[in-house]
Amino acid sequence: MKKAKIILDKDFEVGKIDERLYGSFIEHLGRAVYGGIYEPDHETADELGFRKDVMDMVSKLGVPIVRYPGGNFVSGFNWEDSVGPVENRPHRLDLAWFTTETNEVGLHEFAEWAKKADSEIMYAINLGSRGPENARDIVEYANHPSGSKFSEMRIANGRKEPFGIKLWCLGNEMDGPWQMGQKTAKEYGRVANEAAKMMKWVDPSIELVACGSSSSEMDTFGSWEYEMLDECYENIDYVSLHRYYANPTGDTPGFLARTMDMDEFIKTVVAICDAVKGKKHSKHTVNLSFDEWNVWYHSREQDNEIWKQDKWNRALPLLEDIYNFEDALLVGSMLITLLKNADRVKVACLAQLVNVIAPIMTRNGGGCWAQTIFYPFMHASKYGRGTALKTLVDSPVYSCTDYDNVPYIDATATVAEDGSVTVFCVNRDMEEDFELELDIRSFGELKITDHILLHHDDVKAVNAEENPDNVAPTKGPGGSVENGKLTVKIPALSWNVIRLEK
Numbered sequence: 001m002k003k004a005k006i007i008l009d010k011d012f013e014v015g016k017i018d019e020r021l022y023g024s025f026i027e028h029l030g031r032a033v034y035g036g037i038y039e040p041d042h043e044t045a046d047e048l049g050f051r052k053d054v055m056d057m058v059s060k061l062g063v064p065i066v067r068y069p070g071g072n073f074v075s076g077f078n079w080e081d082s083v084g085p086v087e088n089r090p091h092r093l094d095l096a097w098f099t100t101e102t103n104e105v106g107l108h109e110f111a112e113w114a115k116k117a118d119s120e121i122m123y124a125i126n127l128g129s130r131g132p133e134n135a136r137d138i139v140e141y142a143n144h145p146s147g148s149k150f151s152e153m154r155i156a157n158g159r160k161e162p163f164g165i166k167l168w169c170l171g172n173e174m175d176g177p178w179q180m181g182q183k184t185a186k187e188y189g190r191v192a193n194e195a196a197k198m199m200k201w202v203d204p205s206i207e208l209v210a211c212g213s214s215s216s217e218m219d220t221f222g223s224w225e226y227e228m229l230d231e232c233y234e235n236i237d238y239v240s241l242h243r244y245y246a247n248p249t250g251d252t253p254g255f256l257a258r259t260m261d262m263d264e265f266i267k268t269v270v271a272i273c274d275a276v277k278g279k280k281h282s283k284h285t286v287n288l289s290f291d292e293w294n295v296w297y298h299s300r301e302q303d304n305e306i307w308k309q310d311k312w313n314r315a316l317p318l319l320e321d322i323y324n325f326e327d328a329l330l331v332g333s334m335l336i337t338l339l340k341n342a343d344r345v346k347v348a349c350l351a352q353l354v355n356v357i358a359p360i361m362t363r364n365g366g367g368c369w370a371q372t373i374f375y376p377f378m379h380a381s382k383y384g385r386g387t388a389l390k391t392l393v394d395s396p397v398y399s400c401t402d403y404d405n406v407p408y409i410d411a412t413a414t415v416a417e418d419g420s421v422t423v424f425c426v427n428r429d430m431e432e433d434f435e436l437e438l439d440i441r442s443f444g445e446l447k448i449t450d451h452i453l454l455h456h457d458d459v460k461a462v463n464a465e466e467n468p469d470n471v472a473p474t475k476g477p478g479g480s481v482e483n484g485k486l487t488v489k490i491p492a493l494s495w496n497v498i499r500l501e502k
């Protein structure tokens, strides 16, 4: 058996974990809303038309914040279309996803859903086809108590108390040519700055996320962040990062190494934020909002076929990636990467939540089930709260197409408020189990209370409505603690959650 070592020290902290690290995302796209969270004819639908079976699954994930209503969708969206009597709401062509948006679910309905899900809303405004004036109006509508045009409009629409939305995205991926109203970094930075000022003048308690690059693979990545921040640094609170990974060639070791890129991406954006802070002699620190992350590639061809046949229909089954076991391992590793950087990444959104590149799938009129990626997210969200620890991992390494020195063992650890410790660990080795030795002396007496394991012999194994537990957690082999050293067996190709308590 191969061996790896980890040193944990209770005083060696990355920082407090912001619970918003376990956020997710629901866009008016495909069957995320219509046929996902909302299906009034479904046997489990509540009085508002929301599926209770889906809500139960969302609750299991424990999602404290949900980004809404897009995504690319927001760059052509008029928020006014989504409020007021449903029968008066217009049907609009959505140029982001070539569907028709009926606006049956809008801000008021989604706020009710979010309340039931015990989530806050992270609301994305349109800075593509619209500008600062409209940004000001939606903050007034959502958050101003009363006595002004838009707050009174909200009250007339049946909502006396303000929605109190605290976190707002200043548009979405404004560097992308696929975006309605694409901008240069300077153009966007100027518009974002003016929108930010006006939004905060209406409600000074809000926090704002400015668009970073839509991916670290954009040619303008780096210069976009610097130039954009140079325009709006003092008035924004976070820069967004988006990243999706793919494995089109079936190269599992290379795919599982992609978190090396994610870590580098985060560290580069942190460096740029701090460089702008230095240049401006500022006391303000801008943190990171990794508000779109996941695996995304399985559904691309299917989507092109759908658009060939079915453009402009409502709720087209778009971006319905069926996730396999290796995707769950990468998602686990992505969660580990977010935790390792929890001092600067304060918000993160698994993109997305239901049906659209999602951990939860539904069939219209039928059941709902957990995809493979559901489990690492649920485990991290449940146990990865409190404080993130700096974890020194000494592991053998491998080389693959894009990287050298990829550790077979990718791991991190957290301490909860009750003193319990959780170690999250992915073994990237295709063949060999590891004996993992953890030095936990600084914690005093700890014993293993659980070892949760996610493993399947077939990296391409998936879950389906008729076989929902094909890839599901089981009990891991566990281990023993002696003289402050924990020894635990980590099976080849696996996601592990090791729980330790006094």
Ligand code: AHR
Binding pocket: 027, 070, 071, 072, 073, 172, 173, 214, 292, 351, 352
């Ligand atoms: O999450 C799907 C899409 O990916 C989002 O709409 C967009 O922001 C990104 O390109």
